[in-house]
Amino acid sequence: MKPPPFEYCAPRSLKDAVELLAADPSAMVLAGGQSLIPALNMRFAAPSRLIDIQHVEGLKGVVIEGGNIIVRAMTRHRELELNDEVFRANPLIRETMAHVAHVPIRNRGTVVGSLCHADAAAEMPSILLVTDGSVVTESPRGRREIPAADFFQFHMTTSREPDEIVVEAHFPVLPQGAGWAFEEFTRRHGDYAIAAVAAIVTRAGATDVVSLSACGVASRPIRLTVCEQIFAAQGFTDASFKAAGEAAKEYVTAPDDIHATNDYRRDLLASLVVRAVEKALTRSR
Amino acid sequence: MSRAKIRAKLPTKSADPTVDIELTVNGERVSAEVSTRMLLSDFLRHELGLTGTHVGCEHGVCGACTVLINGVAGRSCLTFAAQAAGCEVRTIESVANKDGTLHPLQEAFRDCHGLQCGYCTPGMIMNILSSFNSSAPLDLSDEGIRDIISGNLCRCTGYQNIIAAVRQAAKAMSLG
Numbered sequence A: 001m002k003p004p005p006f007e008y009c010a011p012r013s014l015k016d017a018v019e020l021l022a023a024d025p026s027a028m029v030l031a032g033g034q035s036l037i038p039a040l041n042m043r044f045a046a047p048s049r050l051i052d053i054q055h056v057e058g059l060k061g062v063v064i065e066g067g068n069i070i071v072r073a074m075t076r077h078r079e080l081e082l083n084d085e086v087f088r089a090n091p092l093i094r095e096t097m098a099h100v101a102h103v104p105i106r107n108r109g110t111v112v113g114s115l116c117h118a119d120a121a122a123e124m125p126s127i128l129l130v131t132d133g134s135v136v137t138e139s140p141r142g143r144r145e146i147p148a149a150d151f152f153q154f155h156m157t158t159s160r161e162p163d164e165i166v167v168e169a170h171f172p173v174l175p176q177g178a179g180w181a182f183e184e185f186t187r188r189h190g191d192y193a194i195a196a197v198a199a200i201v202t203r204a205g206a207t208d209v210v211s212l213s214a215c216g217v218a219s220r221p222i223r224l225t226v227c228e229q230i231f232a233a234q235g236f237t238d239a240s241f242k243a244a245g246e247a248a249k250e251y252v253t254a255p256d257d258i259h260a261t262n263d264y265r266r267d268l269l270a271s272l273v274v275r276a277v278e279k280a281l282t283r284s285r
Numbered sequence B: 001m002s003r004a005k006i007r008a009k010l011p012t013k014s015a016d017p018t019v020d021i022e023l024t025v026n027g028e029r030v031s032a033e034v035s036t037r038m039l040l041s042d043f044l045r046h047e048l049g050l051t052g053t054h055v056g057c058e059h060g061v062c063g064a065c066t067v068l069i070n071g072v073a074g075r076s077c078l079t080f081a082a083q084a085a086g087c088e089v090r091t092i093e094s095v096a097n098k099d100g101t102l103h104p105l106q107e108a109f110r111d112c113h114g115l116q117c118g119y120c121t122p123g124m125i126m127n128i129l130s131s132f133n134s135s136a137p138l139d140l141s142d143e144g145i146r147d148i149i150s151g152n153l154c155r156c157t158g159y160q161n162i163i164a165a166v167r168q169a170a171k172a173m174s175l176g
């Protein structure tokens, strides 16, 4: 057996789950297991207790309410991807999810699990960030909402306290007529991004708004504020696209690893920014 | 030179925490007491003797261990047996007909030479069956089929014949 030994609990209520987590500082939440079990198999993690939240009441399903797509903790990637109402409310989600691993992994892995795992190259954290979404946590101290901009701190590090369970993620619905695009570069389909860019273009006459985020190019998913400002100031011209690509490149220090060098990733980023904004623009009304 | 005899000092029973599980495997009810850290792949192979489910990487990358969990493909190496409690699990052993005749997908793999060593084949078959049963539209273009099998590695065939097999099976089963 590859994983280290642990105590296993499968609570039915959120109250029990919260208590079990709070009672043991080295306990961990088990959702779909698609990141945690590889880590256990490789013995990168050795929790004393795993709290399997799959049977916890109230943690399943997706609802669209008050301008948000509310994704509860046990919603599997594939469930969100195939949900047609979600597609109508925010088509960026389906376009992006096709890049998250492979279908069998998406069948079991959860969206919230991916946000909590917070790999700096993971796609869904960058979507939460570009849409100005948030997560909601539950702990013995009660509920709190954490905006995406505060949640992702570093590669595999979030501002979630160890005794907090993330119960929901809120992905805002896209404004009417907004254009969207997700552009990613990987060597093999289904890999984590070497570099990827998410773009939303909201046309409002003189005040077009461009929202841009990237993953794989920093120690966490980032908003490309510099590029957003260039488009806000200069509109969509050959010069502004070129300036935005260059600015993105200067803005980041990307990982230098066996998959790609910092320089290569920054070059990719510049091209992906241009491609994503162009595509989002053609889809906007 | 005399060698010291190995003395059996190893515990005969694991001191691991255990959990009682009940699930359905290939239509049969199974109950067992398992170590909490027992992977579903190990449970199927070592406890139930269902060695058709293969294990390649044990971190989700190769797809050899893919089985159906409640009708959809999942990695048995990234699932604890305890998580599968109450589920319906189907493995490659359940795919051929009772009389030993092959399922149309297995038939197509044979016809198209979609396997050589066969190590990846059980995972391929279970994953493709899951796509055939899915509510998502089935895209039988080369690109669509490549997408379906993109999570399964094969070191022998070069994939072309697997793509042909998927297309032939879908046709035989009137899908797509």
Ligand SMILES: Cc1cc2nc3c(=O)[nH]c(=O)nc-3n(C[C@H](O)[C@H](O)[C@H](O)COP(=O)(O)OP(=O)(O)OC[C@H]3O[C@@H](n4cnc5c(N)ncnc54)[C@H](O)[C@@H]3O)c2cc1C
Residues within 6 Å of the ligand: A028, A029, A030, A031, A032, A033, A034, A035, A036, A037, A038, A073, A099, A100, A101, A102, A105, A108, A109, A110, A111, A112, A113, A114, A115, A116, A117, A119, A121, A122, A123, A124, A164, A165, A166, A167, A190, A191, A192, A193, B059, B060, B061
């Ligand atoms: C081969 C392979 C390829 C992959 N490729 C990609 C990829 O390209 N892009 C990508 O983004 N991901 C990829 N993944 C990861 C996948 O998306 C995981 O499903 C996801 O990262 C974790 O979701 P999970 O439900 O499986 O979480 P788990 O593995 O169960 O948990 C992950 C972590 O989050 C914590 N956690 C989970 N849920 C909660 C909660 N509700 N509250 C508090 N903490 C929680 C756990 O304690 C653990 O630390 C890949 C995985 C594999 C095996």
Ligand code: FES
Residues within 6 Å of the ligand: B054, B055, B056, B057, B058, B059, B060, B061, B062, B063, B064, B065, B066, B075, B076, B077, B078
């Ligand atoms: S053994 Fe499970 S994916 Fe490789």
Ligand code: FES
Residues within 6 Å of the ligand: B114, B115, B116, B117, B118, B119, B120, B121, B153, B154, B155, B156, B157
């Ligand atoms: S047939 Fe040998 S690995 Fe696929």
